[in-house]
Amino acid sequence: MTMQSLARQRGLSLIELMIALLLSATLLWGVLQIFDGNRNTMRMQTAFARVQESGRFATDLLVKEIRMADYWGCAPDQDSIENHLDVNDDDYTNSTVQALYDQIGANGIAGVDNTSGASVGGMTVLDGTDVLTLRGSEDACGGVGRMVPSTQAAALHVSAQCQVASGEIVLLTNCQSGELMTITSVQGEGGCSTSGGGNSASASTGTGTGTDTSKKTITHNTGNCNLAGAVDNATKVLQRQYGADARILKPYQRTYFIAASGAAGGNSLYVADTGASPMELVPGIDDLQILYGRDTDGDEVVDGWVAASSNAVQMEQAIAIKVQLVAASDSGVNADDLTVKDLDGVDTTYSDGRLRKVYLSVAKVRNRGRL
Known part of the structure; x- marks a missing residue:
């Protein structure tokens, strides 16, 4: 390479x-555009998966609970069920x-429409949403x-496998x-000490069963039970003998709200289960x-869809329940604005960029009318 060619290399x-x-x-x-597009797609897919998971789980849960509501065994009606609980007991009157x-055997469904300033178990219910209360036994x-x-x-x-407990x-x-009634003792597991009822923890062991370990005795005596939160029995004489054809059930009340x-x-779907604090x-x-x-008119056909009523007779006529849920993603994903018309015909517009999906389902209350 000559000196002249090197001189021409100036960068x-x-x-x-x-x-x-x-x-x-x-x-x-x-x-960067490809990366950002892939990131947004991943966020949208994650949000969509979360919305589907939340919506389907909440819908399936509520539908299952609605179908089993108002089940009280095969007792003919409310009048055939005798309440042995002491209605004057503080644990009874103060119970949530x-x-x-009070409504064992009837009134298994209740609700509140378009709440405003309401609370359940100390938690504030989201204004404008509905509250659903389901009662029954399992x-x-x-x-x-x-x-x-x-x-x-x-x-x-x-049977020995049955895990019932004193105070239940x-x-x-x-x-x-x-x-x-309240169980005051369970054989081999103790119970509450009572005054005037002749029942104690020691009295329950071996009563009526001898050495047969395949079964255990439960008692339901009257008297002042010392277990925390236990409701005393006012009476203990049963209407008849109960054997293998009987079912032992546990009453429940579950209130669902947002x-x-x-x-x-x-926001989240919460439940307050049988006197317990609300759970997310x-x-x-x-x-x-x-x-x-x-x-x-008693023809087993829905005659009309109505909102919740404080009239117990009207609520006892409900043979099916329609549920509408709006599920949302955890964070914004730049989703378009969404306007949702609820079951009352009211429009709500969501414009915070979160992905949302509406779930609508209808469930038959199986314990009312014919299946």
């Missing part, structure tokens, strides 16, 4: 450098579920036990009658709307 000109920078910036911009014990043995025949009219035996309120039913989430932000069930639920399908 890039300003124009060449600017063109190179422009090409590099264009290429980098394209890469007193309405449950197997006290959890599916692993049953009633055992007895040769004594006053003795109640359950149970509903004992067959297809002739029912008994609502409130601000305690951890994730946004499903995050990302912005609205709950309920309509009740009433059968007003």
Whole structure:
């Protein structure tokens, strides 16, 4: 290479450098656009998956609970069930579920339409949403036990696997009658000390069963039970002998509502279960709307869909329940504004960029009318 050719190698000109920078910036911009598009797509897919998961889980849960509401065993009617609880006991009158014990055998469905300033268990319900209360009873043995025949009219035996406990309120039913009472002791597991009822922890061990370990005795004596929160029994004489044809059930009351989430932000579906503090069930639920399908003429066909009523007779006519939920993503994903018309015909527009989906379902109350 000659000295003359070396002298001509003076580097890039300003124009060449600017063109190179422009090409590099264009290429980098394209890469960033692809990255941002992929990130937004991933966020949208994650949000959509979360909305589907929350909406489907909440819907399936409520539908299942609605179908099983108002189940009180096979007792013929409310009048056939005798309430042995002491209605003057402070643990009875102060109970947040007193309405449950007062309405055993009837009025298994209640609700509040378009709440305003309402609270459940100390939690503020989101204004404009509905509240659904379902009452009924479920197997006290959890599916692993049953009633055992007895040769004594006053003795109640359950299989050894049945995990009932002293202080629990149970509903004992067959297809002739029912008994609502507090268990005061369980054989081998102790119980509450009572005055005037002749019942104690020691008295329960081995009573009526001898050495038969396949079953255990439960008692329901009267007297002042010393277990915290336990309701005393005012009476203990049962209407008849209960054996293998009977079911031992545990009454429940569950109230579902929408409130601000305690951890994730946004709103959540909550449940207050049988006197317990509210528990967050499903995050990302912005609205709950309920309509009740009433059968007003007894032909087992819904005659009209109405909002919740404080009239117990009208609520007892509800044979189906329509549920509308609005599920939302955890955070904004630049989603378009969404206007939702609820079951009352009211429009609500969401414009915070979160992804939302509306879920609508209808459930038959299986324990009312024919299936």
